[in-house]
Amino acid sequence: GESVGLHLPTLSVQEGDNSIINCAYSNSASDYFIWYKQESGKGPQFIIDIRSNMDKRQGQRVTVLLNKTVKHLSLQIAATQPGDSAVYFCAESGGGADGLTFGKGTHLIIQP
Amino acid sequence: GAGVSQSPRYKVAKRGQDVALRCDPISGHVSLFWYQQALGQGPEFLTYFQNEAQLDKSGLPSDRFFAERPEGSVSTLKIQRTQQEDSAVYLCASSFLGAQETQYFGPGTRLLVL
Numbered sequence: 001g002e003s004v005g006l007h008l009p010t011l012s013v014q015e016g017d018n019s020i021i022n023c024a025y026s027n028s029a030s031d032y033f034i035w036y037k038q039e040s041g042k043g044p045q046f047i048i049d050i051r052s053n054m055d056k057r058q059g060q061r062v063t064v065l066l067n068k069t070v071k072h073l074s075l076q077i078a079a080t081q082p083g084d085s086a087v088y089f090c091a092e093s094g095g096g097a098d099g100l101t102f103g104k105g106t107h108l109i110i111q112p
Numbered sequence: 113g114a115g116v117s118q119s120p121r122y123k124v125a126k127r128g129q130d131v132a133l134r135c136d137p138i139s140g141h142v143s144l145f146w147y148q149q150a151l152g153q154g155p156e157f158l159t160y161f162q163n164e165a166q167l168d169k170s171g172l173p174s175d176r177f178f179a180e181r182p183e184g185s186v187s188t189l190k191i192q193r194t195q196q197e198d199s200a201v202y203l204c205a206s207s208f209l210g211a212q213e214t215q216y217f218g219p220g221t222r223l224l225v226l
């Protein structure tokens with residue numbers, strides 16, 4: 001079936017470096033995409049979102065890029081900090097579905 | 113409160129018991145969602161309410177799962193005759209209007225069925 005997936009289960013980066021987390025989606029009818037951060041024992045925390053009429057959106061230290069041609073979504077975190085350690089999920093919405101469809105997540109590990 | 117709250121945070125049940133999980137959405141949020149998250153996986157959609165109306169229950173895994181939101185605010189997810197495969201974190205989320213808006217999640221209820 002159609003689903004949202006992530007390329008890497010774990011990403012290790014040095015503190016201060018930039019992090020890039022990738023996501024592939026397969027539902028071409030999806031028109032709303034969200035990145036969530038989930039720390040151990042907590043619920044997903046909204047980071048940034050983007051709609052299909054855009055290809056880039058920036059927040060504080062984070063940027064989301066959307067490439068509809070290849071159905072690819074990425075999250076860039078600038079100057080990664082220890083507090084960025086978490087599992088990151090991309091999620092999609094649209095195509096008639098009421099709920100979000102999540103990928104399996106990428107565990108971001110920050111090396112000192 | 114400022115965010116979505118859920119109770120209890122942890123629940124241990126013996127197989128065959130019934131459980132009820134509560135969600136208090138952000139005040140004024142029209143839409144409410146329930147998700148199930150297995151260990152090491154992303155959340156999976158269970159059901160969606162707009163005010164008191166349950167508009168989508170396509171993700172409920174069996175007829176043992178039942179959700180309600182009688183007054184359009186607090187919601188309860190009930191699982192009857194719990195099975196070991198029901199062990200998971202149950203997440204509640206709310207959004208201001210509809211499904212195509214930012215969903216804000218609660219901390220979840222971790223259910224363990226023995």
